[in-house]
Amino acid sequence: KAVVGGRLNTLDVEGATYEAGGSVIHPLNLHMKHFVKELGLSVASAQGSLAGVYNGEEFVFEESSWSFINLLKLLWHYGLNPLRMSMWVEDILDKFMRIYRYQMHDYAFSSNERLLHALGGNDFTRLLNQTIDEAMQKAGFSQKFINEVVCPAMRVNYGQGVTINGFVGAVSLAGVQSGLWSVKGGNKLVCSGLIYSSKAEVIPGTVVSIEPKIRHRPGGDPVKLYQVTYNTSSGLTGDTYDIVIIAAPLGRRMANITFRNFDPPIPEFPNPYHQTVTTLVHGRLNASFFGYRDPQAFHFGAIFTTDNPKLFINSLGVVSPVGDTGAGGKLPLQSAVWKVFSKEVLTKEQLSLLFSSYDSVKVKPWLAYPQYRPPEKCPPIILHEQLYYLNGLERAASAMEMSAIAARNAALLAFHRWHGHSASIDQEDLHEKLKTEL
């Protein structure tokens, strides 16, 4: 309804462009990888910088530029927890990757629960029904490790602590692994590129309502259609469609679409989205705010935080423009562009506490991702006979790749249901079946 790309959007700071919404992509996000390749786009690798974990009073972990020292520090503070966490996340990712084989063989799922169950069985269902804190405690991780390492990763990625569900928690941990990348020129190029290459017609406007209709063909046969009404620059208009796919979070504060005359009515899905504010600041960080008397000794380019109600930020990190591929154009830490994530818009006083000086500030508040609260129940994919909804899968985890997976599933599902291919929908034991097929 606004610009193509939705939550993938950029902000300009002093002539350079930075990601303000969805920014990093995992190396195993195969749909995003495929899109970038097919569209002839280029990849920019995420730049590493020294990270520290701040608890509101002091740094509880400080990364060193020597990897050997880091290894010793991690072992000293957290024992084997970091290594075990990598294995725990790898195991979940391995199961998650099954989706690509299923979709390559054109299999579809009629509900988000069935899709997730087909990937990870009862383990994934369990993850959706408990917090990441509970899931990791049960797996034997120490509370210190969960508070000081896991929680900061949840806060930077989802603006929420370790009460989010275990599945999105694992996705969030994957989101701080190495090898992350983004699209050179901006991730939103994938959206405009896919629309262009599919030759789809974009009608700029806001969908306000959807209503089922029965029309009669010239021969007299009745056909079921959907009347979609949208608000465009030339006023309220609309058209009828055989199949409708809704690719935006439903809810009054979100897509705000009215479903007229459905029998039974389309229910409302209680669907609060979490506000995250992105603030881009070109300035000099105030090292003394973080307890450093000597600004020269402050080397962090990424500051994560633990759960402390006194903290008014979730994270801070130095960012590079979307056009950058290497460290070439990197500004010195003293005068870099910082991305701050917070729950609320930062006040002038808060900005002055964080930065000793700054010359540019850009702010973008988002209803960013669901407010996660397990046990999680995903909304349906099939809202009505030929009316589909993608963003229910965000209740499990919100990420670019999740939207791509949901989209491909809905396209396959709509196709198979239209043609009566029931054997390609909700197949049990797909993992075993496809294993023996090889």
Ligand SMILES: Cc1cc2nc3c(=O)[nH]c(=O)nc-3n(C[C@H](O)[C@H](O)[C@H](O)COP(=O)(O)OP(=O)(O)OC[C@H]3O[C@@H](n4cnc5c(N)ncnc54)[C@H](O)[C@@H]3O)c2cc1C
């Ligand atoms: C600050 C932030 C950081 C993030 N970081 C990452 C990250 O690093 N990695 C990652 O993978 N994910 C990240 N995400 C999540 C990711 O951006 C989203 O999960 C993903 O972009 C959602 O895509 P979507 O197409 O499903 O929804 P959206 O991007 O929300 O697209 C929905 C579209 O529908 C339009 N629309 C809504 N209502 C209507 C209507 N009634 N009529 C017409 N159009 C309508 C909207 O304007 C929008 O263009 C982040 C999100 C935010 C906000």
Ligand SMILES: CC(C)=CCC/C(C)=C/CC/C(C)=C/CSC[C@H](N)C(=O)O
């Ligand atoms: C879906 C799978 C298996 C993996 C996706 C992992 C991933 C990239 C998660 C990140 C999700 C997210 C909402 C990140 C937000 S903040 C991103 C970044 N740290 C930033 O500073 O912009």
